[in-house]
Amino acid sequence: MLAFVSASARQGGPHDGQGSNGYVGSESCSSCHNDIYRHYMQSGMGRSMLHITPSVATPAFLRSLSIPSHSFDERKDRHFDTFMRDGKLFQSESQTAADGTDIFRDTHEIEWMIGAGINGFGAIVRRDDYLFQAPQSFYSKPRIWGPSPGYEQIDLGFNRPIQAGCIFCHSGRPNPIADTNGQFASSPFSEIAIGCENCHGPGAEHIATMKSAGAANITSLHIVNPARLSPYLSDNICMACHQTGDVRVLKPGKTYQDFRPGEALDNTLSILMVPPTRSAPPDADHVEHYYSMTLSKCYRESRGRLSCITCHDPHVEPAHEEAPAYFNGKCLSCHTERSCRLPLNARQQTRPADNCIGCHMPKRDIGVISHSSATNHRIVARSDEPFPEITFQQTLPSLPDLLHLNPTPGQENALPPLLTLLEAYGELAANRSEYVAPYLKVLGQLEQSQPENALVQAALGRRELKKGNLQAAVDHLRHALQLEPQATTFADLSEALSKLNQIEESLPPLERASQMDPFDPVIQKTLVVRLIQLKQYARAQTALEHYLQVFPQDSFMREMLARAKGASTR
Known part of the structure; x- marks a missing residue:
């Protein structure tokens, strides 16, 4: 959860995960471009992701990953195992008591592997309609399984959501659900690995044109050839994945799927950087x-x-x-x-x-x-x-505290939209105090110019909540929810009502937040605490048991459940 922007930095994706939008898949290109297709599919991008199935090719790939594997993290007191069972790949995290019995064991099937193996492979698991990174990844150089990137210092288990902005660059055509924390359509990917259309754009119109009777006289192939673009627009295709900056912000109303090769990337998202x-x-x-x-x-x-x-x-x-x-x-x-x-x-x-x-x-x-x-x-x-x-x-007078790395050609001196800056400053302010003041300045401007924007109202609610103006916070947050329901906004509203000592009234928005984001540990843990505050002990115990099914590695909550069960038997 961002420290300042409450309504979430939008994750972006189709609202229902469906609809081809003219995309036909790389295999449709192979019939006419077979040599190019064969060579490309052997490249790192062509092998950027693999669906683990009992196919002929997959077992050979899995044998190269030093499976089965066992490792022990002494600092966390955790065992990790990656193994095959019934033709499927699994990974487990467990903790063992002194007598050798399991304190907990969390095991999930790995359905996809990310990477071409140059540095290694990451693993993705599915829980309901949500995708998560597995805690162990395979590293090619030492040929070992070890903590996934980011897991060295934090204890995430199988609960690190696969975000739309990340999977956009590792797969061909992902189908995330917009404004969710790692939720995907029932078919999470329309194309697994990065494909032809990621660089050339949707192929349906091109195929139809080339099949038409007058194809010999066509003036447009209806497909993008990056070599025929300006260098900057060609680079924009690469920048979509090969340039992160310090923060990447979707333009208002855009999703990652909106970017089309040949268009300015800044029409879809802005890449901003703290000035060196x-x-x-x-x-x-x-x-x-x-x-x-x-x-x-x-x-x-x-x-x-x-x-x-x-x-x-x-x-x-x-x-x-x-x-x-x-x-x-x-x-x-x-x-x-x-x-x-x-x-x-x-x-x-x-x-x-x-x-x-x-x-x-x-x-x-x-x-x-x-x-x-x-x-x-x-x-x-x-x-x-x-x-x-x-x-x-490299800074500009109009933007002295950020570098805009991908401005639209001809608009290099134009200021990004205020909503874009609000999200950028909000994300940076979480770890850099010097961005708090510009964040609040932009928020004040948006309060006057775009008061009916859900992100603005949610951010105003978060601002007042931090200042202790609780009733004003409640008013802004309720306004935001009328405009666009968001799990984080429901959670903030619950917190504000709780601090107003309206404990009972704080429960429904927290339950709604829990339903909208069932894998957020802070929301789920707060729900347990709130139920205890309301002396709804049976419901609190049920919520706690559910929490530990999702987050079994949480030793504090495990001890709390043991005490609750002990008290109930007295």
């Missing part, structure tokens, strides 16, 4: 590929003509041993052998030999993902090359 400083330079490599490239001398001297596809052909992914020569060829399309000042005999000593990208785009460890590395796209002449001066001079 000399004491905090932009030295992260993980999913910051576009911005890093723009800081390179190659990009700056090309005046933006250098683009992602100058060096990368998504249809062709050279093998590890082929990559140096392949990318050397890309470098030599602009440079010459004499451009390199390192003597030839010294270049021959590198492993692999004479490797441009090995020196100028080295791989570096990813701090947020164990056992993983990413390529530095800043294309440095030497490893200690300082950042160009422009790095620290």
Whole structure:
């Protein structure tokens, strides 16, 4: 839950998860583009996700994952097992008592694996219509199962929701339910792995055009060829997944599925970044590929003509041993052998030999993902090359505290919509106190200009709740719920009513929040506490038992249930 924005940073997705919108799937492309299709499906993007089924191919894949696997986390006192049973893949988390019996054991089927194996694979489980990350992932370099990214420090079990903004980049055509916390349609994916249409746009009209009687005389193929776009619009396709910034915010009324190749990405979502400083330079490599490239001398001297596809052909992914020569060829399309000042005999000593990208785009460890590395796209002449001066001079007078990384061409100086800034500042303010003031300033402007917006009213309610103006908070939150029901807004309303000592009145909105977001541990735990406050002990015990079915790793709540059961037998 954001510290300031109550109505949630919208997760985005079809409201019912259905409707093709002209998408036909990559296999429909293969009949005419078979060679391209075959090569692409062997690439990292073409293998970005796999549905675990008892098919012919899947068992061979699973054998490569060191299954069965067992590990023990001493700090958490947890055992983790990944294993096969009846042709299906499972993972369990458990805690063992001194006598060897299970204190708890939580086991779930893994239905999908994320990743192409370059750094590793993540696992996804389904609970009802919700998708979650599994606590253990497979890491390719050490060939071990270990804590999934983010799990090293926090105890999430099988309860980390798969958000629409994340799965949008790891799969071909996901079907998240809009404004939910990890809920998906009954068929969660229309296409599993990243496919042709992710870069070329929906294919139905193209296929119909090419099948038409007058196809020989057509003037438009009704399909997007990124090579024929401007470099910036071509890069926008890549930026949709290869550039995170510090916060990504959907434009009002948009979902991730609204982005179409060939259009400005900023029409759908804005990518914003905390301005770098000399004491905090932009030295992260993980999913910051576009911005890093723009800081390179190659990009700056090309005046933006250098683009992602100058060096990368998504249809062709050279093998590890082929990559140096392949990318050397890309470098030599602009440079010459004499451009390199390192003597030839010294270049021959590198492993692999004479490797441009090995020196100028080295791989570096990813701090947020164990056992993983990413390529530095800043294309440095030497490893200690300082950042160009422009790095620290990129803010605009209209937006002095954020960098807008993907402005629509021709609108570089335009301020993003206030609703976009509200969500951006709200998310940043949760961990950066310097963004509280701009957040409150924008909220004050929106209070005057867009008072009938549900996000604005929910944020006003959160503001008054934090200030202790409880009745004003209740009024704003009820107004927000009339405009658009949201689980977090119901939870805030319940908190405000509780602080007004209207404990009984606080229960219905909390129950509604619990129904809307059944896997939020804070909401579910608060419901237990609220029922105890109301002395509805039987209902509290039922809610507590349900809570522990969902969150069995919560030792505090487990002890609370044991005490409750002990008291009921006296």
